[in-house]
Amino acid sequence: MITTVTLNPMLDKTVAVDSLRRGAVSRASGVSMVVGGKGVNVSRQLRRLGEETVATGFVGGEIGSILERLLDGEGIPHRFVRIAGMTREGVTYLEPEGTMTSVFEPSHPVAPAEVGRLLEECSTLAGKSDWIVCSGSSPGPAADDVYRSIIADCRSRGIPVVLDSYGNALARGVESVPDFLKPNREEFEQTFGTRLSGESDMIAAARRLVARGVRYALITDGPRPFAAACPDGAWIVTPPGVESVNPTGSGDSMIGGILYGLRQSWPFADCLRFGAAAGAANARVREVAQSSSDDIESLLGGVTVKRV
Numbered sequence: 001m002i003t004t005v006t007l008n009p010m011l012d013k014t015v016a017v018d019s020l021r022r023g024a025v026s027r028a029s030g031v032s033m034v035v036g037g038k039g040v041n042v043s044r045q046l047r048r049l050g051e052e053t054v055a056t057g058f059v060g061g062e063i064g065s066i067l068e069r070l071l072d073g074e075g076i077p078h079r080f081v082r083i084a085g086m087t088r089e090g091v092t093y094l095e096p097e098g099t100m101t102s103v104f105e106p107s108h109p110v111a112p113a114e115v116g117r118l119l120e121e122c123s124t125l126a127g128k129s130d131w132i133v134c135s136g137s138s139p140g141p142a143a144d145d146v147y148r149s150i151i152a153d154c155r156s157r158g159i160p161v162v163l164d165s166y167g168n169a170l171a172r173g174v175e176s177v178p179d180f181l182k183p184n185r186e187e188f189e190q191t192f193g194t195r196l197s198g199e200s201d202m203i204a205a206a207r208r209l210v211a212r213g214v215r216y217a218l219i220t221d222g223p224r225p226f227a228a229a230c231p232d233g234a235w236i237v238t239p240p241g242v243e244s245v246n247p248t249g250s251g252d253s254m255i256g257g258i259l260y261g262l263r264q265s266w267p268f269a270d271c272l273r274f275g276a277a278a279g280a281a282n283a284r285v286r287e288v289a290q291s292s293s294d295d296i297e298s299l300l301g302g303v304t305v306k307r308v
Contacts, residue, residue, distance in 0.1 A: 045256030240302025
């Protein structure tokens with residue numbers, strides 16, 4: 001089983017409008033809702049690939065109840081910790097030609113006692129898991145150390161952890177040395193204070209992370225080639241070219257694809273190929289983290305994995 005942790009989930013609404021004009025009334029032609037959050041997206045993609053997964057994190061208020069009902073409807077098991085604050089909402093206004101305008105509410109507050117309950121839940125789930133995935137941002141200072149604590153606990157028990165975050169949660173999480181680290185280029189630069197001017201810098205940075213104890217290090221750069229390293233080598237991976245419809249969740253789908261490959265005991269280069277194809281498959285459709293094996297495999301031929 002793979003457990004995903006999302007500290008800052010969101011009710012993600014998409015409102016279809018003919019046009020969005022500032023200062024005017026717009027009539028919606030349709031509304032859809034889905035649970036947003038990086039860890040949830042990883043669980044969603046893993047579930048689509050047939051992997052056993054459970055999602056946890058914080059939810060609160062009636063919006064939190066809606067999130068749980070939506071996950072039930074998708075068949076995604078969950079063990080979220082209830083908090084006193086209200087889970088946030090985000091609204092994306094979608095115009096016919098594909099233009100999207102998004103407004104996200106501020107994060108919900110989290111109390112130290114609620115953080116303690118989540119850490120207990122994660123420790124319990126870790127004992128049943130092959131991997132733990134810590135994804136997304138922290139809702140506030142009280143939760144900034146959660147990922148660091150989870151990683152430290154899991155490392156002491158031999159349970160591998162993925163860290164894909166930013167800001168304080170990333171900066172503090174790397175102190176416990178996750179097994180799998182996936183910052184993007186900007187996040188790496190902000191966290192480590194090192195500018196990456198090209199692919200050679202990205203490869204060197206990924207290798208430095210491996211030298212610090214990270215088993216699998218990726219530094220991504222949107223749809224552009226990304227760097228990857230492990231103790232056995234380093235690679236530049238070029239994703240397939242696709243027409244992007246909605247890139248939201250592509251990094252999460254990539255993680256899901258790589259973990260799927262690792263669970264099958266594939267060589268890491270093959271996991272990277274599958275993960276890059278999964279990210280691209282996600283970007284070319286409106287739905288998030290819903291790509292099937294056939295969708296992903298149809299793009300494998302367009303991925304270049306170059307050992308460096």
